[in-house]
Amino acid sequence: MSAESATSATPTRTQVLAALADETRWEILARLGAAPASASALAAELPVTRQAIARHLGVLEAAGLVRSEQVGRELRFQALGAALSAAARDLEAIAAGWERRLDRLREQAEQG
Numbered sequence: 001m002s003a004e005s006a007t008s009a010t011p012t013r014t015q016v017l018a019a020l021a022d023e024t025r026w027e028i029l030a031r032l033g034a035a036p037a038s039a040s041a042l043a044a045e046l047p048v049t050r051q052a053i054a055r056h057l058g059v060l061e062a063a064g065l066v067r068s069e070q071v072g073r074e075l076r077f078q079a080l081g082a083a084l085s086a087a088a089r090d091l092e093a094i095a096a097g098w099e100r101r102l103d104r105l106r107e108q109a110e111q112g
Helices: 003-007 013-020 023-034 039-045 050-062 082-111
Strands: 066-071 074-079
Touching: 013 023, 013 050, 013 082, 023 039, 023 050, 023 066, 023 074, 039 050, 039 074, 050 066, 050 074
Parallel strands: none
Antiparallel strands: 066 074
């Protein structure tokens, strides 16, 4: 898991949403949003083994939601907002489309 692997290919929407579909990954991402941390530090804070944390970090990194950086002997991870912001924009566009449809239905119901 390196910064290079996270930037070598643009993650798909499916990868981002799949990465976010797990409660533990949400917890890890929220924690990393506060400050960078190593897998060992995260394992000490969360009720998950270090090996499981490492697997979750791999999924988050592949989705472009976190990146890793070597700091001395430690590999630290930090949250990235770009992929999350892009997913939020996509979901907002879908929601806006549904709102327009609902408004049209409401207008038709009021006229009928």
